[in-house]
């Protein structure tokens with residue numbers, strides 16, 4: 431049976447599946463024949479080069495230059511079984527128009543971090559600011575795409591109506607809504623099925639609808655939480671290319687959470703690696719691959735291989751409990 435949407439209709443496309451039971455056991459994926467060779471320098475700001483020639487980027491930018499800032503963010507869940515410190519002390523900036531990926535071991539706090547950024551959860555300490563303004567609830571200029579499209583699309587609404595809903599809720603006039611919905615459906619390759627219901631579409635198509643809804647809303651920041659985890663490999667590759675093309679077209683800032691190392695390197699201009707829980711930033715890696723990415727050529731390039739090797743190695747260290755020096759003595 432198809433799950434019913436559980437969240438109320440938000441004025442903008444922020445949809446959450448916040449049930450603790452939905453946290454499945456996932457591991458960072460990579461083949462086991464890749465071994466570790468390079469030592470790394472943890473970046474504390476600015477730009478640093480690692481011994482294997484990989485460039486790490488600084489976590490923070492000068493005041494006023496970042497679009498989105500996360501400062502000393504901490505999140506503790508208070509449960510019957512005691513407190514769970516999910517995020518310890520996390521600081522980074524996202525400049526305007528950047529596509530950054532967040533990777534980390536299973537349970538490292540990726541979803542928690544994203545929900546705090548989206549204003550769906552309140553941090554226990556520290557703050558998130560968007561254009562210098564503290565985030566205290568879901569900001570209007572942000573959209574979120576979650577993994578479970580089946581829970582975020584309304585099954586009784588046609589594709590077009592699902593995409594249009596946040597625009598209606600925002601009070602936009604019909605002509606403008608029509609234009610934005612047409613453009614968004616065109617951008618995700620769904621212009622031919624506006625009248626279908628979500629349940630008449632494949633999983634990959636449903637996720638395209640969720641992306642179209644976020645795109646039509648014209649957010650300044652797009653947060654994506656493992657959006658392709660539930661689709662097949664071929665569809666996933668197509669959706670990755672779709673995200674890069676939409677990102678380029680709109681100039682939107684994207685924060686993309688994934689547990690798939692290859693995906694993070696293929697998609698991102700930057701990969702932020704999280705330590706194991708309680709989470710801090712373990713490393714912040716600049717992805718210096720050519721801007722034009724191709725599933726075959728990019729993934730078979732020498733540089734791609736070096737970068738995925740490096741990120742994989744860091745995730746393995748994180749799983750073993752390695753933490754950057756400044757996080758050990760807390």
Ligand SMILES: Nc1ncnc2c1ncn2[C@@H]1O[C@H](COP(=O)(O)OP(=O)(O)OP(=O)(O)O)[C@@H](O)[C@H]1O
Pocket residue numbers: 448449450453454455456507508509514515516534535536537538539540541542543689707
């Ligand atoms: N609602 C909640 N109540 C209590 N603890 C929670 C809740 N949500 C998450 N946690 C705990 O916080 C920690 C981080 O969880 P989170 O889901 O953010 O990690 P994640 O990196 O997204 O995990 P995964 O890779 O498995 O999706 C885990 O220890 C988890 O059990």
